[in-house]
Amino acid sequence: MAGPAKCSLAMVVIMIAASGSYAQVSPYHREIRDLKATVLDLKGLPSDLNSAVFDLSAKADGLTAQHGGLSVRQDATTVRVSMTGDVLFDFDKADIQSAAEPTLMDIARLITSVPAGTIIIEGHTDSKGSAQYNKELSLQRASAVMQWLVKHGADKARLSVEGLGDSRPIEPNTKNGADNPQGRALNRRVEFVFPKR
Secondary structure, three states: OHHHHHHHHHHHHHHHHHHHHHHHHHHHHHHHHHHHHHHHHHHHHHHHHHHHHHHHHHHHHHHHHHOOOEEEEEOOOEEEEEEEHHHHEOOOOOOEOHHHHHHHHHHHHHHHHOOOOOEEEEEEOOOOOOHHHHHHHHHHHHHHHHHHHHHOOOOHHHEEEEEOOOOOOOOOOEEOOEEOHHHHHHHOEEEEEEEOO
């Protein structure tokens, strides 16, 4: 009987040792499960970003439906809300017209609804006048819009201004050598450039 007892005792020792090694593995299994959850969370991140971009685009489109003189363009990295300069300013001036204030108020709300990133306010002109004069006027206009937005609740630290003059027309200023008033009117604008990420 001594032989079977020794054998049983050896089996018990082996089982205890084996169960101890399984107990050591289980923390690793927990860590792997935690890592899998983290990977799944990261995989969900782009869809969250896409929904934020979709929300920004939808809000911008909603503004264009409410206000004349606004349009929206998008590319891979930005959403651009464009406001015609004729709605904002008198000819050759940088003082904001009171008729533009309801639209600017909605743009201020859009800016505050975007949680992060710098919004660039770009001033643009048509091609009448010298390039230097147009650049200065466009900067004055972009700065006037930024000051108005800050006065009405936008965070100045998140705003940046650029005066681009007539360097980036969206329509021709002339057609077939003749003046193009419609194209020039569209080129006189302020654009609010929202980052997509």
